[in-house]
Amino acid sequence: MAPDVSDALLSVRDLRVAFDSVEVVRGLSFDVRPREVLALVGESGAGKSLTARALLGMLPRGATPNGSVRLREETGSYAELVGAARPALAALRGHRVSLVPQDALSALSPVHRVGDQLAAAVRSVTGVSRREARARAVAALDRVGIADAVRKARAYPHEFSGGMRQRAVIAMATVNEPDLVVADEPTTALDAELQEQVLRVLGEQREAVGAALVLVTHDLGVVREHADRVLVMYAGRQVEQGPAEAVLGRPRAPYTAGLLASLPPEEPGGSRRLPSIPGAPPTPDALPPGCAFAPRCPLADDRCHAAEPTPWAPAEGHEVSCHRWDEVPYPATELFLEQPV
């Protein structure tokens, strides 16, 4: 039972992505409302990137999507992206939906000046003059905090520092004022200080252009600081979804609790040993029977090893897919802190 579609900018229903016949995203349903920040969270291999790419119609070769990803048009009707023709998807990208990728270098051409790349992005979706496109490019660089933007627009990407390149990529993703920005681990390659800076700039730009944001991350600390809602994924499925405050404040799924238990304590000076969830996620072609998390779950019983749980709503807008959600203690992190080291 996903949230009501009526006010959604993006509505995803039973999204599946498969390579050959192996499903790696297994039936996700969620909505993104205008201006909302939704975080997709989970360990490596959970299917976050492929889900994000499906929202942009940018799945890699060999990936087959199924289900429904609908984007609201200005008229109020919805355009279906799954199965849409390539030119239709290409027309949406950069204009209504845009990507901030993991690796800023790969997003910028090394042989063109940064300002020219931004201006080309503007002219690809609007009929404005070169001069106007250029002015918008400089304004976008200025907006992301690149000092002396007129001069910097004439530089090549390799003349930028890592942090500046990431800002330029955010400028590129927001220059046409899209309705939805998808950021796929936009800070993985950066040190802690730059990570925070980039997330702040991304948040400011999102506000400035009025876009919603789907933020892919494996870090619940980032979710706590930057997201309105969160969808926790494991082995291609939804584990838990809801308002970030509710999910992080009172996680109902043991897996969410495990991710949370690995975060450093919030109180400065708070000391406790850092636990980790024992074991590793399964590979998509060798999923265990029942709940995919059961082999690593301290609460798992026979039922969990036999049948996949269906989503249950402990509160409005909060869903959990766990047979034993109402036995998860408070604070839920105790489940993992009690694990022997």
Ligand SMILES: Nc1ncnc2c1ncn2[C@@H]1O[C@H](COP(=O)(O)OP(=O)(O)OP(=O)(O)O)[C@@H](O)[C@H]1O
């Ligand atoms: N091009 C591909 N061909 C085959 N399998 C793929 C391909 N891309 C991804 N996969 C598989 O799909 C699953 C989900 O991958 P995805 O990249 O979406 O995970 P993720 O949660 O984003 O992980 P990470 O944080 O490591 O990027 C993984 O098991 C991965 O090995």
